[in-house]
Amino acid sequence: MEWSAIYLTLRLALVVCAVLLAIGMPLAWWLATSRWRWKFLLEAVVALPLVLPPTVLGFYLLVAMGSESPAGNLYRRLFGHGLPFTFTSLAIASVIYSLPFAVQPMLAAFSQVDRNLINASAILGASRTRTFWRIVVPLSSGGIVTGAVLSFAHTLGEFGVVLMVGGNIPGVTRTISIAIYDHVQALDYAGANRMALLLMGFSFLTLSLTYAANRRMWAVWPLRR
Amino acid sequence: MRQEGSSASASPLIVDVVKRLDRFALQAHFEAAAGFTMLLGPSGSGKTTLLNCIAGLMRPDSGRIAAGTKVLFDSRSGVDTPPERRRIGYLFQDLALFPHLTVAQNVGYGITGVPAAQRDRQAAALLESFRIAHLAQRKPAEISGGEKQRAALARSLAVNPGVLLLDEPLSALDRETRSNIIDDLRAWNAARSIPIVFVTHFAEEAFALGERVIVMEAGRIMAQGMPQEVLAAPRHETIAQVVGFENVFDATVTALHEHQGTMLCRPLGAECELEVPLIRTEAGAAVRIVIRAGDIMIAAQRPHGLSARNTVPGRIQSIRREGVAVILAVDAGVIFEVHVTPGAARELNLERGSEVWLIIKTYSCNLVDPRA
Known part of the structure; x- marks a missing residue:
């Protein structure tokens, strides 16, 4: 067992899950309530990772984070080293790659909260923020948990984006899926099988626990609104 | 607090x-x-x-x-x-x-x-x-x-x-x-x-x-x-509907009595004429009259010596009880809905086919403006 790869993968998934909770909830709430005319463009951007090959996404992220780009350059000047092939770059890429998996279930749940309850909350003197935390979030807990679990599970198993942005540095960017690929490349099928089985078992466990805990969830595909 | x-x-x-x-x-x-x-x-x-x-x-x-x-x-x-x-x-x-x-x-x-x-x-x-x-x-x-x-x-x-x-x-x-x-x-x-x-x-x-x-x-x-x-x-037809006037008749003005503040109208399809409050109109004009069912009195014989200006003969077409009211449909060329108490219905022996007279005060006839 490559414990460093397992540890790294879990750490990455947890970080991504936490970041996506923090930015996914406000983003989903905004998408659910905004009447901005060009909102559909942002909806399309959020959903892009669902349809793009990970290599395309990874390629552009690599370019965007490289020293040639303003952002990458700024990072290098602030931290003294380049952004690509670090844990941070892996986390950023994974957040973007898993964004729809967090946002879509939250958005679906937020949209299903009875508009009248939100109106009632406002009439009773609550600000939009208070309404969000006291009414919308508790009534959408299923969707929020689903979003968190899906983004966690999705990050566990990602491969293409990690390979493009993170490379294959043991302990830094070498996740379980990369390790499996390595094993197969080295014709070590037994080693690949151990890791693959672990990943499959863990993913199945996580998902089935979530589905069991929340039976009203969106079966398999979270896109339905 | x-x-x-x-x-x-x-x-x-x-x-x-x-x-x-x-x-x-x-x-x-x-x-x-x-x-x-x-x-x-x-x-x-x-x-x-x-x-x-x-x-x-x-x-x-x-x-x-x-x-x-x-x-x-x-x-x-x-x-x-x-x-x-x-x-x-x-x-x-x-x-x-x-x-x-x-x-x-x-x-x-x-x-x-x-x-x-x-x-x-x-x-x-x-x-x-x-x-x-x-x-x-x-x-x-x-x-x-x-x-x-x-x-x-x-x-x-x-x-x-x-x-x-x-x-x-x-x-x-x-x-x-x-x-x-x-x-x-x-x-x-x-x-x-x-x-x-x-x-x-x-x-x-x-x-x-x-x-x-x-x-x-x-x-x-x-x-x-x-x-x-x-x-x-x-003053508007919709109010009559919303408020629940049971009788609404389209009628033609037949004569104006300006000095009395009244005019005569004939409901379309009826023989009788009703004296109603005067409005600014002319003979031959179309008007709409609404009357509440509870504002119509009923007599079993032809009444005499009344102040009410309208006594209309008719025949009871149907009679049914609803809660504490008895609801009559009286055919006088047009159908009037009339509400009376069960006691009155019993005392006057009201039943289907009875000949009755409807007594309607001039000012129980409200004119509504159908255009509103």
């Missing part, structure tokens, strides 16, 4: 708004003083939209809304207070109780800016006033319809509102539960006397409860005033 509510208590709600909707434009100008103002109109006449404008959930195209001296909306000066700062109580038609909170938490939700202990005391007092203290720890899904109404009403009053809006409340409840809740609300408002705008599409409810009645149709206010004023002289 915050007391700013009592200082603003006697201030009336003044509404003058225009809002374009899909099917018509809402155009309403009225003033609601302390106490019940009944907003009566058929479904889709713009009543809920009007309440939403007052509450700030919808933005009028133009106009002004004020609770006393506090301007809530004014298109000219650009004032548009958000709903959370209007301090308006609003009982939604579907109640909108928060399903994940207990009754006590629902009622306490609007009480802010005070320590938790004081908030709980205020909420408990409201629960007490509306007789639901024993349900404090239940969730909305665990209580009955009437109890939900009480909880939602108590919650809407928790913000110590300057105006209370009730959108067809209690309509799902039986008569007794309903009047009990109304009594509790009256008791609550006795000390505060805030304006209460009560939307209903039941004319009986409007005229029974309201100190003032506003009749709405297709976004416009057709009549407003004391219940008797609105009921006694409907």
Whole structure:
């Protein structure tokens, strides 16, 4: 067992899950309530990772984070080293790659909260923020948990984006899926099988626990609104 | 306890708004003083939209809304207070109780800016006033319809509102539960006397409860005033329908008696003529007459020596009892609906086929304007 790869993968998934909770909830709430005319463009951007090959996404992220780009350059000047092939770059890429998996279930749940309850909350003197935390979030807990679990599970198993942005540095960017690929490349099928089985078992466990805990969830595909 | 509510208590709600909707434009100008103002109109006449404008959930195209001296909306000066700062109580038609909170938490939700202990005391007092203290720890899904109404009403009053809006409340409840809740609300408002705008599409409810009645149709206010004023002289056909005039006849003016202030009309299809109040018209013109079924007297023999100007012979076509009223359909060329008491029906031996005379005072005949 490559414990460093397992540890790294879990750490990455947890970080991504936490970041996506923090930015996914406000983003989903905004998408659910905004009447901005060009909102559909942002909806399309959020959903892009669902349809793009990970290599395309990874390629552009690599370019965007490289020293040639303003952002990458700024990072290098602030931290003294380049952004690509670090844990941070892996986390950023994974957040973007898993964004729809967090946002879509939250958005679906937020949209299903009875508009009248939100109106009632406002009439009773609550600000939009208070309404969000006291009414919308508790009534959408299923969707929020689903979003968190899906983004966690999705990050566990990602491969293409990690390979493009993170490379294959043991302990830094070498996740379980990369390790499996390595094993197969080295014709070590037994080693690949151990890791693959672990990943499959863990993913199945996580998902089935979530589905069991929340039976009203969106079966398999979270896109339905 | 915050007391700013009592200082603003006697201030009336003044509404003058225009809002374009899909099917018509809402155009309403009225003033609601302390106490019940009944907003009566058929479904889709713009009543809920009007309440939403007052509450700030919808933005009028133009106009002004004020609770006393506090301007809530004014298109000219650009004032548009958000709903959370209007301090308006609003009982939604579907109640909108928060399903994940207990009754006590629902009622306490609007009480802010005070320590938790004081908030709980205020909420408990409201629960007490509306007789639901024993349900404090239940969730909305665990209580009955009437109890939900009480909880939602108590919650809407928790913000110590300057105006209370009730959108067809209690309509799902039986008569007794309903009047009990109304009594509790009256008791609550006795000390505060805030304006209460009560939307209903039941004319009986409007005229029974309201100190003032506003009749709405297709976004416009057709009549407003004391219940008797609105009921006694409907000038528009829609009011007659909304208010419940049972007899509506299209008629032709046959003669004008200007010096007597009356004129004669013949209902289309009838032999008889009715003497009705004079309006500005001419012989041969088409008019519409509405008469309340309860305003028509009935005689078993041809009456003599009456002040009533209209005695119309007819034959009872059908007779049925409904609650405490006996409802007659009398054929006099046109069909008149007449309501009498069961005692009168018994004493006059009224039955199907009986010959009777209808007695109608000139001023029980109301002329409505079919164009309105």
